[in-house]
Amino acid sequence: MFMHAVPALFSAAEAAEVIRLAVDVQATSGGLVGGLHNHNIRRADIAWLDDTGSAAWVMERIVSGVARANRDVFDFDISDFRERLQVAAYDESVAGHYDWHSDIGDGPIARWRKLTIVVQLSDPQSYRGGALEINPGGTTVTAARGIGDATLFASFMLHRVTPVTHGTRHSLTCWCHGPAFR
Ligand SMILES: O=C(O)CCC(=O)C(=O)O
């Protein structure tokens, strides 16, 4: 419930290109929902892509993937995408991770998040750990790890990224927004 997998939403070549776009962007240290920085909770390097310029095609793919999944599975009241595309790098050197959290925060934008989409950008053979786990209520579900695979889930659901123990894991995350749940 409240989860949906889309295998190979991006090809391997496209996933590599998204990482390249992120490298072009000045990378800053990952922030939490609401702007807090707490490295005990999250350790990752974050880049925000210019979804109206060089990364417009990435945004188009995300929007069409979300639209299809929302039509077929979620049927949430979604009105827009109010945030840019986030590329995260979780590196072995800092045991990159993100502890259990919900994406719905107190911030003026984060409070309206409805759906989260995460795309795996790294070859699963190139890193260890770094599993995206979602807890829909009791049991933990591990997201598909294939390069380009997308996982969508209701933004209120608890999820985490386990520590990377070898190599680097890159992911692409985007949120869509809409009126309050009722
Ligand atoms: O990198 C991931 O797989 C998840 C990222 C995430 O949960 C977030 O940015 O809120």
Ligand SMILES: [Fe+2]
């Ligand atoms: Fe999250």
